[in-house]
Amino acid sequence: MHAHDPAAHIASAQRTIRMERDAIAELEARIGAGFAGACELLLAVKGRVIVTGMGKSGHIASKIAATLASTGTPAFYVHPAEASHGDIGMITADDAVIALSNSGRSPEVVTLLPLLKRLGIPLISMTGNPDSPLAEASDAHLDTGVHTEACPLNLAPTSSTTTALVMGDALAIALLEARGFTAEDFAFSHPGGTLGKKLLLKVEDIMHTGAAIPRVTPATPLSEALLEISRKGLGMTTVTGPEDTLVGIFTDGDLRRALDEDVDVRNTPISDLMTRGAKTIGPNMLAAEALRIMEENKITSLVVQRGGRMVGVIHLMNLLHAGIA
Structure with missing residues (x-):
């Protein structure tokens, strides 16, 4: 022994x-x-x-x-x-x-x-x-x-x-x-599994829509834009023009740059500080693909567009809550 x-x-x-x-x-x-x-x-x-x-x-x-x-x-x-x-x-x-x-x-x-x-x-x-x-x-x-x-x-x-x-x-x-x-093919071959159900989730199933979308106009002063970011809780805001056209976004990175430059918070319009354009995706895209785009670009949110109009925003937290990330 x-x-x-x-x-x-x-x-x-x-x-x-x-x-x-x-x-x-x-x-x-x-x-x-x-x-x-x-x-x-x-x-x-x-x-x-x-x-x-x-x-x-x-x-x-x-x-x-x-x-x-x-x-x-x-x-x-x-x-x-x-x-x-x-x-x-x-x-x-x-x-x-x-x-x-x-x-x-x-x-x-x-x-x-x-x-x-x-x-x-x-x-x-x-x-x-x-x-x-x-x-x-x-x-x-x-x-x-x-x-x-x-x-x-x-x-x-x-x-x-x-x-x-x-x-x-x-x-x-x-x-x-x-x-x-593709990830969608994989999900269809695992329809009964949790993984399949998660992978089949589309962006439109979990994105923020309507009043939950943080949005300001290009003329909005930085101080008001910060209030909108705080209200909506996504750490960013979209900047939109007429008929929900996307002009740009303002993120925490843009805010750090603005503070470094000591801008006038009350009077500087967000159009002077925003990032023009943004990474966008369609509402029918798989949520798993949205995660891949976020990871590749090292960003935490994506603007969702349909036919040139903004219809939503998807944040990394949406993906986490859905069990995708």
Whole structure:
């Protein structure tokens, strides 16, 4: 019976993390023409991507299938042993297969090779052995091999399943970007989830409208503009002309510049101090896209326009309250 040593537990965990991290780091140099070829094969698939693997590789395969499906590449997992007992009928000539096996020799997977070849469909493999039957039978092979498992016995699949998982994510994201898959697409593929509901929120669902919009005219003195900012609580005000046309905005940054220049607060019109124009968005834009624009431009509010007229203002706090940010 080994004595319980907290320091040993911690050291063991840290060693495992280091070994798996190093295994992932080695993957980057292997991404090349083979990976690009696998992407091209998958992008050309008219049907679905079937992901298969045995044991721990099967668990990873199932996760890869789920990730592909949620990011724009229709996919599902098939157990290789069940495939050879009838489920192969789920695979059609329009599909492609991604097969996982660290050894590249898993009997249940290798047994499927003649059946897949008869269908004439693309086969992509992830193995740790480029000379294995599975790798050699593949149209594209992705090397997910590791020098040693994090398991001290070098038996339990640990580092090898981690590298396969990461390679699967790399494939899914490369395909997502190639397809131009958007946040709205993602939300529609997750309609029941909280994330989907949040992502489907549009700007018009959460923006400030009507009397809640901070607004002044170009002739408004700075002192009155500050009162409007304080009343509406968004840290800014719009400056509008006739028929709700946007002339500019006045923010806390503009206020700091005005104070540095020691302007006459009571008599200086806001038109002398405002920022002309502003970053604007449409009311039908996804709230998640509004957040991206705010982050890229390092701003906290956006003016919402429809047909050249201001219809609202959306602030970072709206996004926070809606659970977007």
